[in-house]
Structure formats: structure tokens, C-alpha cells
Amino acid sequence: MRITIIGSGNVATHLAAAFKNAGHAIVQVHSRDMHNASLLAYHVKAEAIDNLAQINPETDLFVIAVKDDAIEPIVAELAKYNKLVVHASGATSLQALQKHTQNAGVFYPLQTFSKTRELNFNTVPLCIEGANEKITSTLNELAYTVSQNVYRVNSEQRKTLHLAAVFACNFPNYLYHIAQQLLAEKQLPFDMLRPLILETAEKVQEHLPADVQTGPAVRNDEKTMASHLEQLQQNPDLQAIYKLLSQGIIKMDNRG
Amino acid sequence: MRITIIGSGNVATHLAAAFKNAGHAIVQVHSRDMHNASLLAYHVKAEAIDNLAQINPETDLFVIAVKDDAIEPIVAELAKYNKLVVHASGATSLQALQKHTQNAGVFYPLQTFSKTRELNFNTVPLCIEGANEKITSTLNELAYTVSQNVYRVNSEQRKTLHLAAVFACNFPNYLYHIAQQLLAEKQLPFDMLRPLILETAEKVQEHLPADVQTGPAVRNDEKTMASHLEQLQQNPDLQAIYKLLSQGIIKMDNRG
Numbered sequence: 274m275r276i277t278i279i280g281s282g283n284v285a286t287h288l289a290a291a292f293k294n295a296g297h298a299i300v301q302v303h304s305r306d307m308h309n310a311s312l313l314a315y316h317v318k319a320e321a322i323d324n325l326a327q328i329n330p331e332t333d334l335f336v337i338a339v340k341d342d343a344i345e346p347i348v349a350e351l352a353k354y355n356k357l358v359v360h361a362s363g364a365t366s367l368q369a370l371q372k373h374t375q376n377a378g379v380f381y382p383l384q385t386f387s388k389t390r391e392l393n394f395n396t397v398p399l400c401i402e403g404a405n406e407k408i409t410s411t412l413n414e415l416a417y418t419v420s421q422n423v424y425r426v427n428s429e430q431r432k433t434l435h436l437a438a439v440f441a442c443n444f445p446n447y448l449y450h451i452a453q454q455l456l457a458e459k460q461l462p463f464d465m466l467r468p469l470i471l472e473t474a475e476k477v478q479e480h481l482p483a484d485v486q487t488g489p490a491v492r493n494d495e496k497t498m499a500s501h502l503e504q505l506q507q508n509p510d511l512q513a514i515y516k517l518l519s520q521g522i523i524k525m526d527n528r529g
Numbered sequence: 530m531r532i533t534i535i536g537s538g539n540v541a542t543h544l545a546a547a548f549k550n551a552g553h554a555i556v557q558v559h560s561r562d563m564h565n566a567s568l569l570a571y572h573v574k575a576e577a578i579d580n581l582a583q584i585n586p587e588t589d590l591f592v593i594a595v596k597d598d599a600i601e602p603i604v605a606e607l608a609k610y611n612k613l614v615v616h617a618s619g620a621t622s623l624q625a626l627q628k629h630t631q632n633a634g635v636f637y638p639l640q641t642f643s644k645t646r647e648l649n650f651n652t653v654p655l656c657i658e659g660a661n662e663k664i665t666s667t668l669n670e671l672a673y674t675v676s677q678n679v680y681r682v683n684s685e686q687r688k689t690l691h692l693a694a695v696f697a698c699n700f701p702n703y704l705y706h707i708a709q710q711l712l713a714e715k716q717l718p719f720d721m722l723r724p725l726i727l728e729t730a731e732k733v734q735e736h737l738p739a740d741v742q743t744g745p746a747v748r749n750d751e752k753t754m755a756s757h758l759e760q761l762q763q764n765p766d767l768q769a770i771y772k773l774l775s776q777g778i779i780k781m782d783n784r785g
Contacts, residue, residue: 442743445701461680461686468652471734518700
């Protein structure tokens, strides 16, 4: 396909590279920042533009990978070309596009991307949705050219996935940060925790989290939990997090 | 070395296997449950016993890998042999052993173990502490026969490590569980989140968590957070967790 990428952030960068690697032609890369547009465009052998007036209509697909708030103004501009337009957002409905064009869909990669980190796109779950069955089928076919994990997901389900991703990614990363800070206070290197963090994530690749839960809370080991809370007495914020998550784990155990 | 293992749980099992694989002789495996003692003893070619009266004193090292509360009664029994005694607990001080013997140390593997899951012991961080420099040196040498990640850690630091491990392992696993439950309510498979969970853990193998934090909270994206909280309105426990962790992430960003 001939694909135009709107955006130059983490998601735009990884999507553009994946499409290019799969043999698609990237026509243009648009970013409000010409420097960023040029960097990505050079990488995927496309033209860089920083103004939507410069759009080349000779494309099959517009992929909008920008901040949620910026999606609607952009699709309003692109609708006149009457080409297929998708966004790559977990939190935005398909309807947000359909206000402006029926030639619309969603192409949401459920992964955390960093520009500086290579990753195997072939395993990234792609959540697709089309305004009609023909569009869904087109997006399905496109998705399988870049990943083996393709899911048809409606806007309601995608909202849930986006929320669940916060619990599965953003919050764990913050807890890693807390752990690292606790160690740093005692001059201990974060390297000591890295194998534990990786093993914890690897365990749930094969098991359900409830089946591999460990630690004082799941044993209802009140003595250890009291000792941990005492160690956190200088830090009421961390005490509150410790209590709330431990209570949740204790309830989880009783439930199962 | 000739090593006697007290315990037959996850930690005892992995330690015994690692020692055996490194060429040490496992003399005996003790468990209050003879069936469990036998299973592990068979695996590491040792004698199984379920009574401390059956201890063979012809050993160089007793490794106590049992629940924290059970450590002291056991060391009280073993002290009379005047052999080196270590425990494998993150939450127990060296002093707990020193009440009974000065020939004491700690050999704490900072990892989450499951009997059913093989793991590369060579990367497990081992935290060692001895009652004197000679013991520390002996434990250091022993530790390097089974892992390349050996750290000399005092009891105060080990308490911090044990607490940090709850934030780095037990709490993230619980958040994975919450994410899985949110998906299950919408008939979405946990497989959709597994690549995200793994990538989140892999990212911090090279970076500090604060440098790779993503999600609505770090962007202070109030609209998305409000939408997420609305999705959780049937579940005040999850709302409370969402709010508390998001507030922490917002503060983290302001700090850095």
C-alpha cells in the first residue's frame, strides 16, 4: 500500500518503520516540527512535510499517530481527499473520525514504544476496527503484513484495553521506579532488581498472574507487612500504596 | 562443599539444584513433610530426613530455606554441630542466627522462584553476609560457584531489598492480575497484554524506570485519566489504586 504517516512520535516512528520493512511505500511523513518530520522521513524514504496543505493525495491510507486531542482537527483536514483514514489511539473512538469521513478505521498497536529501542514488531498486538466490513478486511490484511498478532476490537473493547495497559505497563513501571529509589537511598544499585523484574514478567507469559502471585500479602504474613510499613514510615505516600495493593492481594487470594 | 538443605520449598529447591549443578555435594534434605523431602533429595542425590534428630553432622554448611518464623527454632537445634549455618531470607537479620551461633551467615537469592519453572540461576543476584570476614569470604566464594551476580549486603540493606522486591515483583504481578480481570470482563484474552508486560520489564533492563515512564499520568493527560476513572466507577478499589498510582507518577514527573 501507499501510506502517509501523520506524526513523528514513538508510535508513528515504529509504525512507519514496520510498514516500510513489510514492503509498503511511505509517501509522506507529516509533523508540525519539520526537524522531526525529516528524521523519520529520511529513515523510511518518504517526503517530509510540516503543513497539511502539502499533503500528496496520491496515497491509499492516512495513518494518524498523534496526541489524542490533535486527531480530530487533522481528520477534518484530510477528509476531503476521501482516502482511508485511521488513527492509532487506544483512547479515541472510531466515531471521532466518522464525524468527518466514513472512510475510517483504527489501527491501534498495544505496546509501549520508545524511539531509541528496537523491538520485534512481529509480535505487537494490533487492534483493528473499520467503519464497515470492507475497511476492516483491508486493515486486517495490512495488519498481518507487519504482525502475527491481529485482533478485531470494537471501540468499547479498545477503551478497556487502553485502561488495562495502564495497569499492565505504566503502573508497574512506576513501581519499578519506587523500588529503584528505595535502593538508591541505601546506595544499592538497581541492577540488583533487574533480574527479578524480568522474571516476574516472564512468569506471566505462560501463567495467569493469580497463579504465580508471591510475597507477604498473598501469604497474609502480617509480621512482614508490618515491618515493611515501618520501613516506609518516613514516606506516607508509599505507605498508602503498600497498604492498598497489599489489601487487594489479600482479597484476591480469598476470592480464588 | 558438603551442603545440607533445610527446607523443600521454592527457594530450597532452586538453591539445592544450583549447588548440585555447580559440583557441590548435597548431604541431606530436611523437610517436616517426608514426601517433599524425598522429592527434592532424589533430585539432588541426597538423603531425605523429616526429623532434625537425624542430621548428619558430616557437612560443611547448613542452608536454612524455610518460612521466616521457622528459622530460629531450627538454628537453635543446629547450633550444637558448630558448622556454618546460613539462612536464605530477605526479611530475617543475621542476628537471629547469632543468638544461637557465631558460625553464621546469610545467603539470600533476590529472585522469585517457582518449582515448576526452570530459570538461569547464573544471573540470580545473591546477597551474602557473614558474622565475620572469614565467613563472608567463604560465602562469597560459594556464591560465585552458582551465580555471577554476588553482592555483599548487610542486614539493614537486605531489609530494604526485601521491601523493594515487593514493589518490583509482587505488586506488578497483582497489577497484571487487575489488567487481566479488566480484559476478561470484556471477553478479551490476556494474550493481548503479554507482549506489553514483557516489553515494559525489558525496557528497564537498560534504562531507569523514570526515563521510560509512559501513559496518561506522566503526560498529566487529565481527560484520559478522567475517562479511565469513569470506566472503573463500578469498582472503587480499582479507582483508589488508579488515583494513588497516577498521583505518584504525576509527582515523579514534577520531581525529575
